[in-house]
Structure formats: structure tokens, C-alpha cells
Amino acid sequence: MRVSSARGAGALAGVTMALIVAWCTSAGAHAGPAAEGWRAAPPAPxxxxxxxxxxxxxxxxxxxxxxxxxxxxxxxxxxxxxxxxxxxxxxxxxxxxxxxxxxxxxxxxxxxxxxxxxxxxxxxxxxxxxxxxxxxxxxxxxxxxxxxxxxxxxxxxxxxxxxxxxxxxxxxxxxxxxxxxxxxxxxLRARTDRIKEEHGGTPVAVTEPVPLYLTEACGLVNRTPSAFSQAVEEGQEVSPRTLHDTLALFTGGKVQALVYNEQTAGPQTEKVKQAAEHNHIPVVSVTETLPAGRHYTGWMTANVDALQNALSR
Missing domain, CATH: 3.40.50.1980 (Nitrogenase molybdenum iron protein domain)
Incomplete structure (x- = not known):
């Protein structure tokens, strides 16, 4: 009796354990991909x-x-x-x-x-x-x-x-x-170096200091009266004398290009732009923020190309 009961209990325990192992294996097989997916989820940006x-x-x-x-x-x-x-x-x-x-x-x-x-x-x-x-x-x-x-x-x-x-x-x-x-x-630096080799020392004008690091890298010399570019940058009125001196740059070959900041355009900068165009001085437009659809290096490449083309006329 005791031997028979022990054997029966042992058999029952074996069956129970087998069922538990089978269930765990089956559950693990179903839960595995979801669990792995959860673990593989990247952290928030x-x-x-x-x-x-x-x-x-x-x-x-x-x-x-x-x-x-x-x-x-x-x-x-x-x-x-x-x-x-x-x-x-x-x-x-x-x-x-x-x-x-x-x-x-x-x-x-x-x-x-x-x-x-x-x-x-x-x-x-x-x-x-x-x-x-x-x-x-x-x-x-x-x-x-x-x-x-x-x-x-x-x-x-x-x-x-x-x-x-x-x-x-x-x-x-x-x-x-x-x-x-x-x-x-x-x-980009190699391109500005080439401009410097070809056009270093060329005088140019700007409406504002925005592009000066670029023009300096190209070896160009800014001839704009500082009183003009500073007044434009600070949103102040340009004195008649300063405006006269700036407009005079575009006659007699004093500058070879105008670099024009479109984001601070106004009546006085527009007069400067018109003076350049009237005297067939090329105008290179720049901005302070990225134009739509552009990335930084593509934008700067376009700026460098525009400067090169203006100086090569």
C-alpha cells in the first residue's frame, strides 16, 4: 500500500512538473518576441x-x-x-x-x-x-x-x-x-582659399557685418564705412554724410561687389543696392538663417559660389 501510494504520488508529480515545464516553454515562446521588442526599444530622443x-x-x-x-x-x-x-x-x-x-x-x-x-x-x-x-x-x-x-x-x-x-x-x-x-x-575652406588666391585684396562693400568672416576668409577687403554697417545692424538711421560716403563706393571702381543682407533690408540699404546695380556692381545676397529646404553646408556652398561668380565677372 505504502509502496503503491508513493509510486502513484511520484508519477503524479512527474506529470505535473512536465505540464508546468511545457506551459512555461509555450508561454515563453509566445512572450519572447514581445519582450525582446520591448527591450530593444530605443530611448527617447x-x-x-x-x-x-x-x-x-x-x-x-x-x-x-x-x-x-x-x-x-x-x-x-x-x-x-x-x-x-x-x-x-x-x-x-x-x-x-x-x-x-x-x-x-x-x-x-x-x-x-x-x-x-x-x-x-x-x-x-x-x-x-x-x-x-x-x-x-x-x-x-x-x-x-x-x-x-x-x-x-x-x-x-x-x-x-x-x-x-x-x-x-x-x-x-x-x-x-x-x-x-x-x-x-x-x-568649404578649400574653396575660400582658392578665392583668396585668385581675388585676395579685392575691395567689396557690405550692408551689415553679417558676412565679414566669410569675406575675410576669401581675402577680400571691406570698404564700407563702419558707421553705415553698424547703424544698419542696430536698426538706427544712417546719417546723410555716411550714406553719401557709402553710395560713393559704387562709382570709379572703388569696390567690386556688394554683399547684401536680405534680413535687415530697409530704405537706406535699398538705396545702396540700387547704386550698385546702376553701376553694374554685382550684388551677392545673404541671410542670417537657413533658406527653406537648405542645410548648412549646402547653403554656405551656395554663398561661396555666388561670391566667386560675382568676383569673376
Whole structure:
């Protein structure tokens, strides 16, 4: 009796265990793909806020699908100097892990809104700070550093480092993308070097300091009265004497091209443009933000090409 009961209990236990193992195996087989899919889901993109779409585009180039970028200023017809930030900007800044601002007084609204947002942990990249540029003795800093290709190379490395701090697992990808971007910048620098070889020392005029890092890289000499370009940049009236001196540049071969900022156009800059056109001086139009459908290096390539074509006429 005892032997028979033990054998029966043992047999029953064996059957029960087999059923449990079979059920677990079957359940695991069905749950496996879902569980693996859940484990393989990538982390949420890194939230980034950039003051303009120029910097937003560079962040996207380096971060790819690992970033979610909001660019505050995106309209090429808008003057960034007079931009008034919105509550939406403050909301986006409150969530950002990385913030890219130009600095140098260009986009002060970013610092004000970031402080108001209560976000003290964001990694803030100040591009003027990255550039290392300072105002010349007795002069003013040209804060339009996105026209300076060496600065954009340093910015690429800084962005890669900031994204790596937020998502260390993707460090290699960020570094490789930054390297590719810097390769494109090297090609742009080679193009400006060729212009410098062919046209170095050529006098030009500008309506505002925006393109000066580019024209200087090409070896061109700016003949515009500083009082004119500074007044235009600051939204002030140009004195009649200064306007007269500027218009006189376009007669007698004093300059070979005019580089015209479309985003700060007004009656006085329009007179300058008309004077250039009337005297058959080529006009090269530039903007402060990315035109629709363009990426940074394509945009800058078009600017360099336009300058080359103007000087080769």
C-alpha cells in the first residue's frame, strides 16, 4: 500500500512538473518576441533647443534621429536682433537637455527665457564662447560666427560632446557624424582659399557685418564705412554724410561687389543696392538663417559660389 501510494504520488508529480515545464516553454515562446521588442526599444530622443535653424540644422546633422530639435527662429524674412520670444519658447527650454545659442548679444532672449523656465540642468552651448573671438581693441565683436567655418568645426565637436553626456551609448555615432560634417567644412575652406588666391585684396562693400568672416576668409577687403554697417545692424538711421560716403563706393571702381543682407533690408540699404546695380556692381545676397529646404553646408556652398561668380565677372 505504502509502496503503491508513493509510486502513484511520484508519477503524479512527474506529470505535473512536465505540464508546468511545457506551459512555461509555450508561454515563453509566445512572450519572447514581445519582450525582446520591448527591450530593444530605443530611448527617447534628446530634446534640444537652438536659437536659430542654422544651429538646429547642425545639431540634427550630428544627432540624427537621436535628437528632437526645436529651432526658435526659422523665417529668413525675420530679423533675429528684434525677435521677441514666446511662452512656447520658454516651455521648450524648460524641457531641453541641450541648448545652443549664438551669444555675443545676438540672441539674449535665450538666456532670459532659460532662466525663467527654471531649467538649470541644460547643457548650454554658447557659440561665440566656443569661437574664442573677442572684440578688437576699440571696436565691436562681430557675433555672426556661423559664417566662420573653423568655429563651426569646433561647434560640431562641442555638440557631439553634449549629446554624448545625455546619451553615452551613442557617443561613437555622434563623433563620426561630427567628423563627416567637419570634412564638408574643410571642403568649404578649400574653396575660400582658392578665392583668396585668385581675388585676395579685392575691395567689396557690405550692408551689415553679417558676412565679414566669410569675406575675410576669401581675402577680400571691406570698404564700407563702419558707421553705415553698424547703424544698419542696430536698426538706427544712417546719417546723410555716411550714406553719401557709402553710395560713393559704387562709382570709379572703388569696390567690386556688394554683399547684401536680405534680413535687415530697409530704405537706406535699398538705396545702396540700387547704386550698385546702376553701376553694374554685382550684388551677392545673404541671410542670417537657413533658406527653406537648405542645410548648412549646402547653403554656405551656395554663398561661396555666388561670391566667386560675382568676383569673376
Amino acid at each position: 534628446i530634446p534640444v533647443v537652438a536659437s536659430t535653424n542654422v544651429y538646429g540644422d547642425i545639431v540634427e546633422r550630428i544627432g540624427g534621429d537621436r535628437v528632437d530639435v526645436v529651432s526658435v527662429i526659422t523665417d529668413p524674412a525675420q530679423d533675429p536682433h528684434s525677435y521677441e520670444a514666446s511662452t512656447r519658447t520658454q516651455l521648450e527650454l524648460s524641457k531641453a537637455k541641450v541648448v545652443v545659442e549664438n551669444g555675443g548679444g545676438y540672441d539674449d532672449f535665450m538666456d532670459r527665457m532659460l532662466r525663467s523656465s527654471g531649467n538649470s540642468s541644460a547643457d548650454v552651448i554658447n557659440v561665440v564662447g566656443v569661437s574664442g573671438k573677442v572684440a578688437p581693441a576699440g571696436g565691436e565683436l562681430n557675433e555672426h560666427v556661423w559664417y566662420d567655418f573653423p568655429t563651426m568645426g569646433r561647434l560640431a565637436d562641442r555638440i557631439a560632446a553634449a549629446l554624448t553626456r545625455s546619451e553615452p551609448a551613442d557617443a561613437g555615432t555622434f563623433r563620426e557624424r561630427a567628423k563627416e560634417f567637419k570634412g564638408e567644412l574643410a571642403s
